[in-house]
Amino acid sequence: MAWMVRALAGPVLWATLFSGVYALHGLGCARGWQQQPVLWGDLHHMALWALWGAGLAGHVMLVRTMPCDQGIRRWLIVAGAWIGLVSSAFTLFPVTILSTCL
């Protein structure tokens, strides 16, 4: 079942990242992080960017390190890794541009 776990890794990471970013978004709004300036932005955006960026880095690692499998199993592993990466990049890209708590 190792190949199945590997094929599910990308989508599972997306689900974890999506839940984490959504939770962090709610927590930051409740704690007023958007009003605490950090560097060129605010604490809320920084925290969201950091989490999203770390998650994307994890996805890229999954895409770049393919196990030696073959046939449809390899195809599913590749597909799973890319599904995760594209999903995380697309569904969470709003953290880059939108205001957080309006």
Next chain:
Amino acid sequence: MTDIPPNKAQRALHLHRELDRVWADDPGLRGFFTSVNHGTIGLRFMATAFVFFAIGGVLAMLIRAQLATRKGAFLDSELYNQVFTMHGSIMMFLFAIPLLEGLALWLLPKILGARDMAFPRLSALGYFCYLFGGTTIVLSLVFGVAPDGGWFMYVPLSDKVHTPGVNADVWLLGVTFVEISAMAAAVEITVTILRCRAAHMPLTRMPLMAWYLLGTAAMMLIGFPPLILGSILLELQRAFDWPFFDVSRGGDPLLWQHLFWLFGHPEVYIIFLPAAGALSTIIPVLSRTTILGYGAIVAAILGLVFLSFGLWVHHMFTVGIPHMALAFFSAASALVAVPTAVQIFAWIGTMYGGQVQFRLPMLYIMGFFGTFVLGGLTGVMLAMVPFNWQAHDTAFVTAHLHYVLVGGFVFPMLAAVTWWMPMISGRWRISGLGETAFWLIFIGFHGTFLIMHLTGLLGMPRRVDAYPGNPEWEIPNLISSVFGMVQAMGFALFAFDMVMQWLFGRRSWRNPWHAPTLDWAMPLPAPSYNFASLPTPLHGDANAVLPLAKGQGLLPGAPRGHRETLVVDAASGRPDHVAVLARSTALPVWTAVAIGSFFGLMLAGLYWLAPLGIVATLVMVWRWGAIMGVERDLPPIDVAPGLNLPPHFHKRQTLAYTGCIAFLVADGTVFASLLFAVGFLSVIAPEWPAPGAGYRAVPMLFATAAALLSSAFVVYAARRAEGCRGAPDAAIWTRAGLCASVLALICMCGLAAGLDDPRRHSRDALRAALLGYAAVHGIVATMLALRADRDARTNRLGAERRGAIPAWRLFHQFWLTVTATGVGIVLAQEVL
């Protein structure tokens, strides 16, 4: 080794008689209550679902009659509220889900090459829970106390203040009762697909239908628990005034919406996936080719299963959530169209590459394309926040959801019914009736709902019973109502066609569609045991009908007089052992009655008697375990020349063990949903922080530590008991574990006594809920400890026989984990 030598050929009639004696249901009414055979239970599920569909359809006609004119006097407002609520609830909970469950239960063993589902008694229990729960919900309409708050039962409309009668309780308790069948089916389907396939059928070469059903079952395991939890919390608020959704005491109505739609949106895909499985099965056969892009479709299923859990907030775009969060869910809602489109293009490509035969199932498939694609496109429109704000809660959404659900579920399922009807009835259909029914349904549907988009864009809200001030809505509504009646005639004709086929159709020949899959490698109608011998790689398709009937496959006949089926390794399909399945028994129906007594007492408001229902259920559950072990070692079973496998009593990784893991996945999701509730209310809800905790801190701390220590010791004891199961020491460890388990439960009672009044604030209610959750699992784990102890003392443990110990270990580890997490959460709340 995948080249298993064939068994010696035998007389097919002899094998048939031998197997039928073992697998056939009891005759008469007794058979109705005692059957556990997947064929019988699956068909019953489907037949009952269509009865509820007819009831829901009549309610739809009442709605259309009321809305045909501006000042409809057909129904008063109160009754209209009940009618539209019941229409939605029946179609979602009593028709769609049970129909897919029935199809899965009936079909899966046939396409996988097995004799039955993994847990036959669980199938029967699920059916009776569905029958009793569904009947209760429908009867409430007769008595005028039906749910009337919409099929999503939003709070505060459904709380005790705004719905003081039992209407909402009927929904909450009835639907939860019915959902037991959904959870049972989800566990069954998962385990059957993973462990009950034909020998050496790897996951990667399963029929696509099995992939779709595996995705469906996984989604059900994760998707239903949030609603189950939400229903329990709302019922706790209604019955005992625990304020989870009461703003004035730290609750929040939006918590209900989150929990409901965490279930509600995946539900759409739970319904769609099995229907898509039917499409992927039928389209290549009726196109005389093979499916295009098997791997791409499996990847699309994978994507859909996950992405569908990231969309739920698009049902809540107008409740005041910050823009950034809306954008997450808007993007996810748009993205989910991609895997859906991959499947649509794979089906179109398959048809393009083959020669399409426009037989009746293909007509319904064309109906699917013409309907579902439109529903998908309006879905993408609704995924865009600005448009959603305009169209929210209008008839546009009603039209969209009917295009998706009827297009994505009803049309494919009608195709599936017409496809597999020869296998169900053994008869061929009467020409002409089915085609007429299809065109009536298709024209009626689009006549009803296409114009409803316009009605919505003109501003007509959902759930209104009259619109005297809006004459511009009258013509489109009248058109919808007229075509609604046409659609109803179509469905009635479809039902008539099925009955006529069953009663008067000519005998069907074998494999009438020339399909390649294993489900057609059997006589028609399908026998009670499916296969006289089980398929091997040599007999992997529909052409194997004669060798399998002559016993040349695995496990021929029933020489030991048991219901036996092959269990394989989950990934590779390597034969692992032989499972001896349960025979006909009335235990499931009595267990359903016991569970129903609890729900009935709650519904009657006899809360302090309701624990009797729980006790009755525990007694019945105890009886289930009584037949799950043996007192002596059994010899290996001859499966094929040179292949002897042990019976399941001698294995650790049994079907039951895999089932426990699947169940705990769902159970863990309930707990995760409870943690979500804690986090959501702590962060979002008004009236926080909660008033200071007034409990007696030091005794509470001691009780908590004692419970956790005792619980940890039980895990250790279970491990030791399993380690020395063949020696007399095992009984010592099982007894020690049982005593420690009881001690942990007593400590939890001490904890409960020290809690603040749960009615004071939602934080206190959440803590009580966390403790209640842990205590319920403590009772289950203690029962398993007791069962393991009995096994040790009745010679059910041996060198290879483990009795209930593996399940006990598993549940106890889970109990320890959730208890420790709950304690951690409470401590974190206090510290932070």
